[in-house]
Amino acid sequence: MPLAKVKIKISDFNFYYGQVKVIKGVSVEMLAKNVTSIIGPSGCGKSTLLRCFNRMNDLIPGARAEGRAEIEGVDILGPQVDVVELRKRVGMVFQKPNPFPKSIFDNVAYGLRVNDITDRLIIEKRVEQSLRSAALWDEVKDRLKDNALNLSGGQQQRLCVARALAVEPEILLMDEPASALDPIATARIEELIVELKKHYTIVIVTHNMQQAARISDHTAFLMQGELVEYGKTSDIFTKPRKKLTEDYITGRFG
Amino acid sequence: MKIKRIKEKVVEGLFFLNGLIVIIILAGIFLLLLKNALPGLKEIGLMEFLATGYWNPDAYGKATYGALSMLVSTGMVTIGSLLIAVPLGIGTAAYLSDVASPRVREIAKPVVEILAGIPSVVLGFLGIVLVGPLLAKLTGTYNGLNAINGSILLAVMALPTIISLSEDALNSVPRSYAEASLALGANKWQTVTQVKVPAAASGIVAACMLGMGRAIGETMTVLMATGNAAQFPTGFLSSVKTMTSTIAIELGEVAYFTTHFYMLFSVGLVLFLITFVINLISDIVFNKHMKMLK
Numbered sequence A: 001m002p003l004a005k006v007k008i009k010i011s012d013f014n015f016y017y018g019q020v021k022v023i024k025g026v027s028v029e030m031l032a033k034n035v036t037s038i039i040g041p042s043g044c045g046k047s048t049l050l051r052c053f054n055r056m057n058d059l060i061p062g063a064r065a066e067g068r069a070e071i072e073g074v075d076i077l078g079p080q081v082d083v084v085e086l087r088k089r090v091g092m093v094f095q096k097p098n099p100f101p102k103s104i105f106d107n108v109a110y111g112l113r114v115n116d117i118t119d120r121l122i123i124e125k126r127v128e129q130s131l132r133s134a135a136l137w138d139e140v141k142d143r144l145k146d147n148a149l150n151l152s153g154g155q156q157q158r159l160c161v162a163r164a165l166a167v168e169p170e171i172l173l174m175d176e177p178a179s180a181l182d183p184i185a186t187a188r189i190e191e192l193i194v195e196l197k198k199h200y201t202i203v204i205v206t207h208n209m210q211q212a213a214r215i216s217d218h219t220a221f222l223m224q225g226e227l228v229e230y231g232k233t234s235d236i237f238t239k240p241r242k243k244l245t246e247d248y249i250t251g252r253f254g
Numbered sequence B: 001m002k003i004k005r006i007k008e009k010v011v012e013g014l015f016f017l018n019g020l021i022v023i024i025i026l027a028g029i030f031l032l033l034l035k036n037a038l039p040g041l042k043e044i045g046l047m048e049f050l051a052t053g054y055w056n057p058d059a060y061g062k063a064t065y066g067a068l069s070m071l072v073s074t075g076m077v078t079i080g081s082l083l084i085a086v087p088l089g090i091g092t093a094a095y096l097s098d099v100a101s102p103r104v105r106e107i108a109k110p111v112v113e114i115l116a117g118i119p120s121v122v123l124g125f126l127g128i129v130l131v132g133p134l135l136a137k138l139t140g141t142y143n144g145l146n147a148i149n150g151s152i153l154l155a156v157m158a159l160p161t162i163i164s165l166s167e168d169a170l171n172s173v174p175r176s177y178a179e180a181s182l183a184l185g186a187n188k189w190q191t192v193t194q195v196k197v198p199a200a201a202s203g204i205v206a207a208c209m210l211g212m213g214r215a216i217g218e219t220m221t222v223l224m225a226t227g228n229a230a231q232f233p234t235g236f237l238s239s240v241k242t243m244t245s246t247i248a249i250e251l252g253e254v255a256y257f258t259t260h261f262y263m264l265f266s267v268g269l270v271l272f273l274i275t276f277v278i279n280l281i282s283d284i285v286f287n288k289h290m291k292m293l294k
Ligand SMILES: Nc1ncnc2c1ncn2[C@@H]1O[C@H](COP(=O)(O)OP(=O)(O)O)[C@@H](O)[C@H]1O
Pocket: A017, A022, A040, A041, A042, A043, A044, A045, A046, A047, A048, A049, A060
């Protein structure tokens, strides 16, 4: 197997909310076209770390990053970075499905329109492609004009995936994308993630360890803002190097 | 336990009483207006009152009481003010809620509040010495005391209402919408105009209607700025006499219990009904908006 390309790299990375340090000296390299999962007890900083990759934390007053974070070797933290441009390359799916109160079609088309794509035919093609990639097309193709809020929770979340894919990102960040869904909808999202990694680099936060084990290639275990262990998912779950990791994955705490 | 229950009951009762008093006062005002309007309306007829445009109580021959020109004048000044205040107000609200830095917001908020506190007579004064001459110069009219002048000043009066209520409506939009938009590479302006404003639409409509309610009922400013020619307006550059101006100017000098007196109450009644309906609709729309977001 050829050496996999590093897509996201952070080193000696710290993150603060005001005075409170919530990410402490984390260094990690995530590979292209891989699924990397971030696990850890609630409040350990998983979402915070994930939201650094598309600079979503910029919205929070007093939030501040320290250290290095790169995508394909290019810094993403500095003031020179065009955040809007970055977010086109790094899509995101949130914990709670959050489609806009617009039609299904307009939800997916939104990312294209704000990026100045106005050609009706191109938009229609991209919307269909994205909905197909998100395994939603067959369910909604006859009701594209319906309000997205009428879809079921699982469908809404796949719509959010489609909406993110429409912008053609390279990386897809997912913050507990299945935590609000029932088991069947969860299984569909998991299938989808495995399918999507052929084309995208995926980083997923999950508190469900079986999920991490099922779908990810690499796993990062975070605790109280520190990276306890990072490696191949199979290694983390079968032969963890740290006692703490073993305790966590065997469910002794958290 | 028992005392707490009694306390709750008392507070509940007080609120109920409060609401009841408001309703009684409103009904009282309505009945008072109606009682004083009816004799005039009976004499003149609803048709002449609402469908003809000559309001000439002091005519040598037969006095006429057509209110249409006033209605149209009020409508023009109000619509004109909305044409200015709605885009400006929503734009400002969007800017303040989503685009402005916290620093700018801190300065702008009190400014908007101060704007709301300017006495209307001061605005009217500015209309005469500032807006009027400016308009006269720009349009080549005589003194610039006309419908546009009134519209501009009323826009200034309606703006604080529209801005602060629209901002509230925008702030009540779930954060997740804005996050989703920004995460797709939309900038802040795109996010607020294309996602948040549509999501807050009903709240914003209510804000604009409340602003409109203010504009319709406002008296002193329009009285001073619009020239008050009792004629059928021919355009925004013509001097107009609105319903409020007519009442304010004439009621002080009219002899009691004459047709003229009764007809001024009729004008007041129409004004009352219009503002009442507008406020009612904006209230319904706003409550619907709040429910929808839950
Ligand atoms: N906007 C915020 N302001 C201040 N502290 C925050 C904010 N968001 C999260 N935190 C804190 O940062 C820590 C990490 O939170 P988070 O990244 O959400 O954890 P996780 O996703 O692993 O549950 C928690 O202690 C949380 O309370």
